[in-house]
Amino acid sequence: MAFAIKRHRITVSDYLRMAEAGILRDDDRVELIEGEIVDMPPIGAAHAGTLIQLTRLFMQRAGTRALVSVQNPLRLGEDLGEDSMPQPDLVLLRPRPDCYRTGHPGPEDVLLVVEVCDSSSAYDREVEVPLYARHGVPEVWLADLTRGVVERCRHPGPDGYAAIETCQGRDRLAPERLPDVSLAVSEIMGPDGGATAS
Numbered sequence: 224m225a226f227a228i229k230r231h232r233i234t235v236s237d238y239l240r241m242a243e244a245g246i247l248r249d250d251d252r253v254e255l256i257e258g259e260i261v262d263m264p265p266i267g268a269a270h271a272g273t274l275i276q277l278t279r280l281f282m283q284r285a286g287t288r289a290l291v292s293v294q295n296p297l298r299l300g301e302d303l304g305e306d307s308m309p310q311p312d313l314v315l316l317r318p319r320p321d322c323y324r325t326g327h328p329g330p331e332d333v334l335l336v337v338e339v340c341d342s343s344s345a346y347d348r349e350v351e352v353p354l355y356a357r358h359g360v361p362e363v364w365l366a367d368l369t370r371g372v373v374e375r376c377r378h379p380g381p382d383g384y385a386a387i388e389t390c391q392g393r394d395r396l397a398p399e400r401l402p403d404v405s406l407a408v409s410e411i412m413g414p415d416g417g418a419t420a421s
Contacts, residue, residue, distance in 0.1 A: 233260060234306045235298060255308040256350060269368050273339045274312050277366070277411060281315060284404045289315040289334055290322060298327040299358045307354060313337040315398060330358045335398040341368040352376055356383045362399055366411055373408050
């Protein structure tokens with residue numbers, strides 16, 4: 224008789240209690256994805272610099288119409304029995320008077336998710352983007368530093384995003400829910416075009 228490996232899935236509540244108890248430290252690079260704690264790779268200079276640039280651009284152009292959340296938890300999946308709490312690189316959130324002090328945001332609060340990817344591009348495409356789509360996150364941008372492009376994913380559903388377009392160079396893109404907040408890919412990628420691994 225074969226021995227079956229039993230996995231113990233972790234809920235979002237368990238995950239948060241582990242952090243409160245000090246089992247997970249503030250500097251641990253982990254996410255909760257579909258009930259499993261996943262180690263995340265270290266952030267390189269190109270990744271960090273692109274994220275700083277995106278934060279600056281969105282804060283300037285969105286103003287008070289969106290809150291810019293950087294590498295903070297997004298609560299997904301409890302309604303579907305999939306406990307996940309990813310920490311997207313950047314999220315534009317609907318403004319709320321408490322700035323989400325009383326609870327982490329969920330998909331209904333999201334205007335846009337941006338993931339900066341280099342060494343993590345396969346994970347972002349195959350795990351995180353489908354996860355966002357299943358939970359109704361309206362739009363995701365993948366800023367791919369190795370290719371110097373931004374992939375824009377819209378119209379979420381259980382099988383993924385129905386509309387995916389690749390933008391580069393002087394192409395401009397704006398979140399569907401903030402259509403006047405326009406960025407050129409060249410602004411996001413920086414002077415070297417972003418085609419750099421970090």
